[in-house]
Amino acid sequence: MSQLLQCIFGKLLDFAFDVLRPNVTNSDSPRVPIRFTSSSEEKILSSITVDVHEKNTAVWLFGTIGFLVNTVIFPGSLTFNIWRGKPYKGQLIFSTTDTAQGGRETSIGFDPTFRNTSFTATDFFKNKHCNKVTYYLTVTSQLTSDPEDPIDVRLIGPITFLAGTIQNK
Amino acid sequence: MSLQFDFDKLRNFAYDTLKPNISDSTDSRVPIHLTSTTGEKLLSTITLPLENQKAAVWLSATIGFRVNSPVPSQPPSAMRFRIWRGQPDTGTLVYSTTDSGQGGDSFGSVSRTTNLNHIDIIKTPCKSVTYTLTVEAFDIVSISIIGPITFTAAEIEL
Amino acid sequence: MFNTFIIQFDKLIHFVFDKLNPNISNSTDPRVPIVLAPDSGPKLLSAIEVPIEKKESIVWLSATIGTFVEDSINPSRLIFTILRGNPNTGNIVFSTADSGQGGPTYRTSTFTHVDQIKNYPSSKVTYYLTVQAVDNSENINIIGPISFNGAEIKK
Numbered sequence: 001m002s003q004l005l006q007c008i009f010g011k012l013l014d015f016a017f018d019v020l021r022p023n024v025t026n027s028d029s030p031r032v033p034i035r036f037t038s039s040s041e042e043k044i045l046s047s048i049t050v051d052v053h054e055k056n057t058a059v060w061l062f063g064t065i066g067f068l069v070n071t072v073i074f075p076g077s078l079t080f081n082i083w084r085g086k087p088y089k090g091q092l093i094f095s096t097t098d099t100a101q102g103g104r105e106t107s108i109g110f111d112p113t114f115r116n117t118s119f120t121a122t123d124f125f126k127n128k129h130c131n132k133v134t135y136y137l138t139v140t141s142q143l144t145s146d147p148e149d150p151i152d153v154r155l156i157g158p159i160t161f162l163a164g165t166i167q168n169k
Numbered sequence: 170m171s172l173q174f175d176f177d178k179l180r181n182f183a184y185d186t187l188k189p190n191i192s193d194s195t196d197s198r199v200p201i202h203l204t205s206t207t208g209e210k211l212l213s214t215i216t217l218p219l220e221n222q223k224a225a226v227w228l229s230a231t232i233g234f235r236v237n238s239p240v241p242s243q244p245p246s247a248m249r250f251r252i253w254r255g256q257p258d259t260g261t262l263v264y265s266t267t268d269s270g271q272g273g274d275s276f277g278s279v280s281r282t283t284n285l286n287h288i289d290i291i292k293t294p295c296k297s298v299t300y301t302l303t304v305e306a307f308d309i310v311s312i313s314i315i316g317p318i319t320f321t322a323a324e325i326e327l
Numbered sequence: 328m329f330n331t332f333i334i335q336f337d338k339l340i341h342f343v344f345d346k347l348n349p350n351i352s353n354s355t356d357p358r359v360p361i362v363l364a365p366d367s368g369p370k371l372l373s374a375i376e377v378p379i380e381k382k383e384s385i386v387w388l389s390a391t392i393g394t395f396v397e398d399s400i401n402p403s404r405l406i407f408t409i410l411r412g413n414p415n416t417g418n419i420v421f422s423t424a425d426s427g428q429g430g431p432t433y434r435t436s437t438f439t440h441v442d443q444i445k446n447y448p449s450s451k452v453t454y455y456l457t458v459q460a461v462d463n464s465e466n467i468n469i470i471g472p473i474s475f476n477g478a479e480i481k482k
Binding site for chain 3: 177178179180181182184186189190191192229230231233235278279280281282284316317319321
């Protein structure tokens with residue numbers, strides 16, 4: 001009797017994602033548009049849950065958001081946060097800010113500036129973890145409104161939020 | 170008797186990049202010059218082998234472009250990027266995003282980099298799937314795709 | 328009797344990453360801010376060492392960098408470069424340019440690349456991520472976040 005034993009272990013253990021349906025600019029998904037007319041509180045855009053069991057597990061995250069600026073004269077921005085656990089109760093593991101300037105108001109409507117923001121982040125679990133972990137993607141606006149210059153910024157899609165758990169030695 | 174254990178979720182990976190994959194690349198595929206009348210142009214095509222009939226395909230792309238000419242008194246310019254499963258028009262549109270093509274003036278051009286990410290859930294008896302990446306500019310005077318171009322697809326087991 | 332046990336499927340072989348702590352805009356990590364003055368050369372943002380297990384492999388690289396432009400009316404650009412082997416003299420495997428215009432303007436740049444490794448003379452490969460500001464008349468600052476990832480994928 002002869003035995004051949006081959007063990008080659010892969011690394012991508014779990015994978016979770018959330019996308020709009022359809023995941024396109026100006027999507028008709030009921031989740032968009034999300035409209036900002038001034039500085040606003042943090043809004044949750046998406047949440048995903050992965051299994052984390054082993055020690056030395058890395059979580060690789062990616063996000064993409066499409067938005068348009070109908071009109072913002074003064075420099076404005078959007079800040080995107082990734083939380084492990086619920087915002088403020090959990091831990092902020094990533095944040096980035098992108099410009100929300102552009103667009104112009106015309107006599108018949110708006111000529112918008114389209115923008116696409118993407119980012120990649122990682123989270124790391126050194127010790128063994130026994131639960132599922134939920135990540136939240138949020139957005140906050142910093143926009144200075146002025147009675148003379150109206151502001152209108154809209155998240156219109158796409159929205160992609162994904163995470164893969166990877167075991168590291 | 171044979172035993173098979175699957176531990177890894179990443180089953181297949183396909184990609185395309187310019188050579189060299191840099192800004193202002195000398196790859197013969199670039200520059201691609203766009204005006205408001207150019208229409209949709211093909212940037213990249215990849216074919217991903219499939220192991221399973223049902224899978225999540227993680228698609229990602231990076232495109233570098235340059236806004237050559239100012240648009241002083243016209244609507245802000247834009248670039249729409251699309252990912253098709255199959256060929257443009259005959260295939261299925263799975264993803265699109267739009268980025269600003271604004272900028273540039275008499276002092277010089279404006280460079281931009283766009284990144285895309287999407288998950289396509291597919292169910293097919295075929296052994297492979299093809300994706301195409303395209304770009305279409307509107308309200309512009311002159312924009313060039315100058316590189317880099319990266320387009321990847323990863324089969325993730327559901 | 329012949330028994331065959333086959334346990335395999337190992338496409339994602341290694342994953343390495345570098346990030347600021349905290350990895351946020353205006354991070355308090357001592358690595359930032361990195362000030363890019365006019366006519367300054369390339370500055371190193373990050374380095375990752377990817378173990379290479381297979382003779383023929385693919386390394387899927389991805390990065391995100393947050394920048395801030397206080398005041399730059401003239402179109403300027405930020406050139407991000409990934410070098411393999413050495414931060415100054417290594418092979419340039421990737422580069423891209425993003426706008427440095429605005430003021431005050433925040434900007435997030437993200438990009439991916441796939442590097443093909445064949446018969447590499449070492450069991451690990453180091454990638455360096457650099458940035459250079461070009462045609463800027465004022466300073467441009469790297470303020471965070473900085474994410475730099477590498478995944479070795481079996482061909």
